[in-house]
Amino acid sequence: MRYDFAVIESKWQKYWDDHQxxxxxxxxxxxxxYVLDMFPYxxxxxxxxxxxxxxxxxxxxCRYKRMKGFEVLHPMGWDAFGLPAERYAMQTNIHxxxxxxxxxxxxxxxxxxxxxxxxxxxxxxxxxxKYYKWxxxxxxxxxxxxxxxxxxxxxxxxxxxxxxxxxxxxxIAGAPFVSPNEWQAFTRKQKHDYLSQFRxxxxxxxxxxxxxxxxxxxxxxxxxxxxxxxxxxERRPMRQWMMRITAYAERLLEDAAELDWxxxxxxxxxxWIGRSEGAFIDFAVVERNERIRVxxxxxxxxxxxxxxxxxxxxxxxxxxxxxEKASEIKRYKEIATRKSEVDRGTEKTKTGLFTGAHVIxxxxxxxxxxxxxxxxxxxxxxxxxxxxxxQDERDWEFAESFNLPIVRTVQPPPDWTGKxxxxxxxxxxxxxxxxxxxxxxxxxxxxxxxxxxxxxxxxKASTQFKLRDWLFSRQRYWGEPIPIIHLEDGTMxxxxxxxxxxxxxxxxxxxxxxxxxxxxxxxSNWVAVVDKETGLTGRRETNTxxxxxxxxxxxxxxxxxYSTEVFCSKTLEQAWxxxxxxxxxxxxxxxxxxxxxxxxxALYDLGYVTTKEPFLKLRHxxxxxxxxxxxxxxxxxxxxxxxxxxxxxxxxSVRLFEMFMGPLEEMKPWSTRGVEGVFRFxxxxxxxxxxxxxxxxxxxxxxxxxxxxxxxxxxxxxxxxEDIESLRFNTAISQMMIFVNEAxxxxxxxxxxxxxxxxxxxxxxxxxxxxxxxxxxxRSSLAYEPWPQFHESKVKESKVEVVLQVNGKLRSKVLxxxxxxxxxxxxxxxxxxxxxxxxxxxxxxxxxxxxxKLVNLVVGN
RNA sequence: GCCGAAGUGGCGGAAUUGGCAGACGCGCUGGACUCAAAAUCCAGUCUAGCUAACCCUAGGUGGGGGUUCGACUCCCCCCUUCGGCACCA
Numbered sequence: 001m002r003y004d005f006a007v008i009e010s011k012w013q014k015y016w017d018d019h020q021x022x023x024x025x026x027x028x029x030x031x032x033x034y035v036l037d038m039f040p041y042x043x044x045x046x047x048x049x050x051x052x053x054x055x056x057x058x059x060x061x062c063r064y065k066r067m068k069g070f071e072v073l074h075p076m077g078w079d080a081f082g083l084p085a086e087r088y089a090m091q092t093n094i095h096x097x098x099x100x101x102x103x104x105x106x107x108x109x110x111x112x113x114x115x116x117x118x119x120x121x122x123x124x125x126x127x128x129x130k131y132y133k134w135x136x137x138x139x140x141x142x143x144x145x146x147x148x149x150x151x152x153x154x155x156x157x158x159x160x161x162x163x164x165x166x167x168x169x170x171x172i173a174g175a176p177f178v179s180p181n182e183w184q185a186f187t188r189k190q191k192h193d194y195l196s197q198f199r200x201x202x203x204x205x206x207x208x209x210x211x212x213x214x215x216x217x218x219x220x221x222x223x224x225x226x227x228x229x230x231x232x233x234e235r236r237p238m239r240q241w242m243m244r245i246t247a248y249a250e251r252l253l254e255d256a257a258e259l260d261w262x263x264x265x266x267x268x269x270x271x272w273i274g275r276s277e278g279a280f281i282d283f284a285v286v287e288r289n290e291r292i293r294v295x296x297x298x299x300x301x302x303x304x305x306x307x308x309x310x311x312x313x314x315x316x317x318x319x320x321x322x323x324e325k326a327s328e329i330k331r332y333k334e335i336a337t338r339k340s341e342v343d344r345g346t347e348k349t350k351t352g353l354f355t356g357a358h359v360i361x362x363x364x365x366x367x368x369x370x371x372x373x374x375x376x377x378x379x380x381x382x383x384x385x386x387x388x389x390x391q392d393e394r395d396w397e398f399a400e401s402f403n404l405p406i407v408r409t410v411q412p413p414p415d416w417t418g419k420x421x422x423x424x425x426x427x428x429x430x431x432x433x434x435x436x437x438x439x440x441x442x443x444x445x446x447x448x449x450x451x452x453x454x455x456x457x458x459x460k461a462s463t464q465f466k467l468r469d470w471l472f473s474r475q476r477y478w479g480e481p482i483p484i485i486h487l488e489d490g491t492m493x494x495x496x497x498x499x500x501x502x503x504x505x506x507x508x509x510x511x512x513x514x515x516x517x518x519x520x521x522x523x524s525n526w527v528a529v530v531d532k533e534t535g536l537t538g539r540r541e542t543n544t545x546x547x548x549x550x551x552x553x554x555x556x557x558x559x560x561x562y563s564t565e566v567f568c569s570k571t572l573e574q575a576w577x578x579x580x581x582x583x584x585x586x587x588x589x590x591x592x593x594x595x596x597x598x599x600x601x602a603l604y605d606l607g608y609v610t611t612k613e614p615f616l617k618l619r620h621x622x623x624x625x626x627x628x629x630x631x632x633x634x635x636x637x638x639x640x641x642x643x644x645x646x647x648x649x650x651x652x653s654v655r656l657f658e659m660f661m662g663p664l665e666e667m668k669p670w671s672t673r674g675v676e677g678v679f680r681f682x683x684x685x686x687x688x689x690x691x692x693x694x695x696x697x698x699x700x701x702x703x704x705x706x707x708x709x710x711x712x713x714x715x716x717x718x719x720x721x722e723d724i725e726s727l728r729f730n731t732a733i734s735q736m737m738i739f740v741n742e743a744x745x746x747x748x749x750x751x752x753x754x755x756x757x758x759x760x761x762x763x764x765x766x767x768x769x770x771x772x773x774x775x776x777x778x779r780s781s782l783a784y785e786p787w788p789q790f791h792e793s794k795v796k797e798s799k800v801e802v803v804l805q806v807n808g809k810l811r812s813k814v815l816x817x818x819x820x821x822x823x824x825x826x827x828x829x830x831x832x833x834x835x836x837x838x839x840x841x842x843x844x845x846x847x848x849x850x851x852x853k854l855v856n857l858v859v860g861n
Numbered sequence: 862g863c864c865g866a867a868g869u870g871g872c873g874g875a876a877u878u879g880g881c882a883g884a885c886g887c888g889c890u891g892g893a894c895u896c897a898a899a900a901u902c903c904a905g906u907c908u909a910g911c912u913a914a915c916c917c918u919a920g921g922u923g924g925g926g927g928u929u930c931g932a933c934u935c936c937c938c939c940c941u942u943c944g945g946c947a948c949c950a
Contacts, residue, residue: 380949683901741885856880
């Protein structure tokens with residue numbers, strides 16, 4: 001007989017809904033815990049079995065913590081803007097709002113079917129105007145903020161204006177010089193343009209990644225995904241919205257160190273930020289006034305710099321090149337510019353061109369040639385390098401192909417057979433009348449040469465980052481409109497806060513506009529506006545925000561989802577942030593997780609949130625493979641549909657199996673047999689408690705447990721609790737299976753321990769646990785029953801098996817009282833017949849006795 | 862190429878301040894119940910040798926070496942798989 005999971009599960013899901021069992025008391029005085037799942041993009045395909053894995057893990061954790069007396073915030077919502085809905089709209093002309101709503105309904109139904117304990121009253125939806133009003137509002141906060149490098153934080157743009165008004169730009173590093181008088185004399189437009197180079201959200205004309213098939217630009221972080229799917233991404237200069245994430249590079253790197261995040265994710269973020277320490281060095285061009293500034297991480301190798309290379313797009317290329325080379329250079333440049341960075345990266349053979357000009361190597365005083373080559377990128381460092389083939393593999397390769405001289409300045413080891421030597425070693429060939437590095441190690445040589453360069457005013461220590469600013473606009477319909485108006489005088493105005501949300505206009509057709517503009521450009525009535533403040537006519541910004549915008553702050557909205565006054569109440573934010581546990585896919589390692597940290601830090605600087613970091617502890621659920629151990633995909637026909645599995649075995653079995661498969665973070669294959677296995681286990685649990693009459697099983701008595709069974713019980717309480725705390729759900733389930741095996745063997749089953757077990761099972765398989773709990777006589781849910789306690793004294797075995805070894809080989813075992821003294825153990829070993837046989841006639845050289853563990857006799861002949 | 866994680870039965874996986882390898886589950890084998898099946902229950906299940914059987918013996922955690930009374934666990938070298946980065950100067 002199988003337990004009727006279908007009836008039980010819908011009964012309890014209705015009960016939880018009706019009684020609002022999991023509604024968070026946001027003002028509770030209990031200790032607070034915020035546990036977050038990455039909210040899904042509600043695709044048309046519905047939930048796949050990967051979703052319930054992470055969701056079940058956090059659900060178990062939350063249910064456990066509620067029983068431990070915590071007030072738990074555990075919400076769910078929808079990251080619903082995005083390209084798939086829009087592409088579907090292009091094909092069908094069905095408004096993405098409609099498909100999105102349908103998809104959300106499917107997802108909500110499927111998630112509810114799994115009995116996850118979300119507080120559904122806090123559901124958010126990024127496409128809801130009541131939600132994106134605040135996404136737009138945050139955009140305006142970023143637009144109206146600048147990064148003050150002196151204070152190492154973002155500040156309001158008014159503060160910058162005030163400073164320019166009073167003191168000009170003198171104290172602001174890197175700012176074009178403006179005196180207070182000049183600033184005051186600036187026109188509206190001049191002020192606007194000057195400020196725009198500081199804003200955290202700004203417009204720039206730069207080469208971007210344009211995808212013709214998608215009809216939109218993509219962020220650097222997004223390119224790989226689409227290229228993999230077979231789309232072409234090309235570089236094109238376009239005017240685009242950018243987010244100044246680079247201002248936060250150092251802080252994003254530093255603050256991550258304190259987070260409890262998977263090492264691989266930390267590593268990916270570090271890689272993406274790409275911090276490097278080095279120096280700028282100026283090289284004077286022979287017979288000209290220009291100087292070429294290079295960036296290098298190996299200033300110590302400067303004596304080996306035998307040529308320098310500029311990126312083809314470098315602004316000085318035209319100026320310094322020999323006139324005879326002009327047409328050749330032009331051609332090379334054209335080819336290079338059109339190549340995407342991806343292409344540049346995949347081409348292995350190096351190309352380049354001599355410009356005909358030379359610079360002086362300031363260390364050797366000798367002229368060296370200037371080349372251009374597309375292995376040097378304009379966007380990194382200064383777009384120019386000093387090439388040191390002796391210590392750099394790329395430079396070596398280039399030098400070999402073009403027959404350029406190679407000078408070693410670091411002594412390779414004697415057995416060195418390679419070409420460029422990039423590791424640590426002693427400097428050689430590195431001296432001039434003023435300075436000698438010879439004999440120094442790399443790091444000493446670096447500081448010495450930097451010091452020299454700085455003294456001579458031709459170099460400067462500097463830190464560089466690979467991270468680029470975040471390309472924030474998309475030529476799409478289905479996204480948050482950017483609340484900016486382009487006025488006729490060439491300035492920009494923000495949509496007043498009171499007018500937010502700036503609603504998406506309804507469109508008849510969703511096709512790309514045919515130009516590089518968003519389909520919104522076709523909504524002419526929407527686009528044309530008159531600015532209230534200035535009376536100027538203007539055009540609305542027609543680009544929309546990328547999908548990542550909404551997910552950058554959703555975790556804050558859950559805390560205060562209905563507020564019409566603020567995006568999130570500050571007192572509530574203070575009470576609930578940061579997120580203590582965040583679970584989601586590792587594919588967001590550098591996208592969502594970096595963008596969200598960036599916005600959070602900006603909001604922190606501006607005083608809207610009180611924590612530096614949003615997500616304290618992060619875990620990724622591992623991918624679930626198909627039954628054939630290959631990636632699930634429609635074409636392979638190995639996709640498992642959660643609806644069907646729930647229908648066949650029930651939600652509790654799905655939850656239990658997904659947790660029992662293996663460690664949360666590991667990749668692991670689905671197994672229908674495995675689901676059957678946990679389903680059998682739940683049936684055994686059911687039969688343990690419930691007789692065939694549907695009443696409490698008659699062998700359960702209110703009696704005292706045997707010492708042995710009591711021990712198993714306490715061991716189970718201990719292990720299950722500890723395993724949930726450390727998210728090792730698979731071993732917690734094993735222990736529960738052991739308990740059930742033991743309990744089943746008993747003729748008379750003690751009620752107290754069995755009731756305790758139901759509470760242990762509840763976070764994992766809540767429906768069956770609630771049902772058994774009610775059959776055992778309770779009228780209310782067990783969701784807030786106190787978690788069972790264990791006593792360490794009762795966990796310990798009273799007797800232990802001590803291993804007897806001879807020469808480290810297991811020969812015998814003895815069962816002794818726990819903590820039997822070493823002397824006694826030794827005596828037992830000596831008396832043991834098997835041991836005697838193995839020691840017979842041999843000399844005992846050494847005895848190792850470990851209490852409660854083993855006796856090892858080392859014998860010789 | 863570099864960085865990170867990991868390699869344990871037929872399968873998913875347990876076991877870490879170094880101390881009984883293979884918990885728990887799946888599968889498989891045999892048995893009980895049944896007219897029969899399903900379901901359920903019981904027993905067995907790392908490999909090889911020896912055995913009628915139990916015992917016993919030897920080997921065994923990707924491969925090789927080392928440290929140690931004792932190594933899945935620590936150290937060195939190598940191999941494989943997965944993930945990431947990859948002209949970032």
